[in-house]
Amino acid sequence: MSTHLAEPTVADPPSTGTRPDIGRLLVHTTDRPGVVGAVGRFLAEAGANIVSLDQHSTAPQGGDFFQRTEFHLTDLAARRDQLERTFAAEVAGPLGLDFQFTEAAQKKRVAIMVSKYDHCLLDLLWRWRRDELAMTVPMVISNHEDLRESVEAFGVPFVHIPVTRDTKPEAEARLLEILAGRVDLVVLARYMQIISDDFLDRVGVPLINIHHSFLPAFVGANPYLRAEERGVKLIGATAHYVTADLDEGPIIEQDVVRVSHRDDVAELIRRGAEVERSVLARAVRWHCEDRIARHNNSTMVF
Numbered sequence: 001m002s003t004h005l006a007e008p009t010v011a012d013p014p015s016t017g018t019r020p021d022i023g024r025l026l027v028h029t030t031d032r033p034g035v036v037g038a039v040g041r042f043l044a045e046a047g048a049n050i051v052s053l054d055q056h057s058t059a060p061q062g063g064d065f066f067q068r069t070e071f072h073l074t075d076l077a078a079r080r081d082q083l084e085r086t087f088a089a090e091v092a093g094p095l096g097l098d099f100q101f102t103e104a105a106q107k108k109r110v111a112i113m114v115s116k117y118d119h120c121l122l123d124l125l126w127r128w129r130r131d132e133l134a135m136t137v138p139m140v141i142s143n144h145e146d147l148r149e150s151v152e153a154f155g156v157p158f159v160h161i162p163v164t165r166d167t168k169p170e171a172e173a174r175l176l177e178i179l180a181g182r183v184d185l186v187v188l189a190r191y192m193q194i195i196s197d198d199f200l201d202r203v204g205v206p207l208i209n210i211h212h213s214f215l216p217a218f219v220g221a222n223p224y225l226r227a228e229e230r231g232v233k234l235i236g237a238t239a240h241y242v243t244a245d246l247d248e249g250p251i252i253e254q255d256v257v258r259v260s261h262r263d264d265v266a267e268l269i270r271r272g273a274e275v276e277r278s279v280l281a282r283a284v285r286w287h288c289e290d291r292i293a294r295h296n297n298s299t300m301v302f
Contacts (some may be wrong), residue, residue, distance in 0.1 A: 021076045022051065022104040024068065024290045025087075029097045031057040031065035039069060042091050046083060048073040054302035058295065066293040068302040076103060100290075108288045110135040111183040113191040114142050118150060120189035120210055123277040124284065125154045133281070134288040138182050141175065143193060163193055172199045179203060187284055188242065190276075197244045207242035208252065208287060210280040212272060224268040235259055235268060237276040239283035241294070250299045252283040252292060 025043070029035060036055065043050060048071040055067040073079065084101050092099050110133075114121045121140065127133045140151045143163040151158040159178060163171040176199065179186065188195075188209040195207065212223050213236065227235060236256030243249035255275050259268060286292050286301050293300045 019104045021072055021074055022070060023048070023073055023076050023080070023083075024070050024102045024104065025099065026102075026290060026293065027065075027067045027069075027092075027097045027099045028293065029065050029095060031059070031061070031063045032095075035065060035095060035097070036067065038091050038095060039067065042087060043069070043071055043073075046073065046079075046086075056293075056300050056302075064295055066295070066300055066302075068291065068293070070104075077105070102290050104134070104289075108135045108184040109138050109182060110185045110187055110284065110288070111138060111179060112140045112187045112189050114140060114147060114189045115192040116144050116146050117190040117192075117273075118147055119273040120277055120280050121147065122150060123281060124187065124189060125151070125156065127281055129154060133285050135185075135284070139178070141178075143171070143191075168193075168196070172196060175199070176202055179205070185284075185287060187280070189280065194246065195242060200242065200244060206287070208280070208283055209240055209242050209247070209249070210276050210283075211238040211240065211247050212276060213238060224272055225265050228263075228265045228268055231261060233258060233260065235272050235275065237272070237279040239279045241299075243297075248297070250294050250297050252286065252299055252301065253279050255279050 025039065027035070027039060036053075040050065050069060050071045052070045053067065055065070057063040057065045073083075076083075080101060080103065087099065087101070091097065112121055112124060124133070125137065125140075128135060128137055137154075137156050139157045139159050140147070141159045141161060142148075143161060145160050148158045148160065161171050161174055172195075184205055186203065186205060186207045188207060190210065200207070224235070234256045236254060238251055239253045240247070240251045241249040255278060257271055257275055259271065263271070291302045293302070
């Protein structure tokens, strides 16, 4: 088992998309009059200029209210702690808001887990290197050695943690050890292992998975063979947050492509991989940009 975390051989790519002094404020509360006004007044009095604002209520009366506000505030990094304390005391406390401040300039630390299929992994690393995703990649973890060379060519540490039925508890314990305090998100880029409930309870960060189906009609092994045998006319992919219910967590993004009787299994696999790459990339991007609000087993993407 190889788990040594060496430093990357190349630096993270230049952050051409980083926007200094851009902050994000996400709020959640029971819907009532005055929430939008209170948030706007607070930011204006702090000297912030609102760049964009999105909101949604789950019902016209008594629903859950969600709002994402993006704003510019000079010297945000230095002022953020005080801004949070004042907002908690003057707005969040009186109105009963759950809230989160983030900075666009602070990229999410994303660990990618993979088995042998490389298409989603390599797409994410390529987009990361081109600075298309607001993230850093401190490590790629795999239960196989197959993709080590491809990963290390990007200058990203590759961690091999083999998993068998008998060693799964020890493997997950090692995973928790190396992830602890190092990441803000884990992406399962075709990691072909079931994650235990205990791991989900202890990992402390969200997990995003990519599923090889628009809806999980063909579960288990050889899904594209089974789809071809059924003569499907649509194939697709679903990116979702991981929960204890296998492949039933809150859906972030989905997409489909049309296929026909002329497409053999190899073509279905090729076209399916294209959809998986794009769907997963969008889901990761939206998470890293703080665009996703979770509500029960659903999501809103602002």
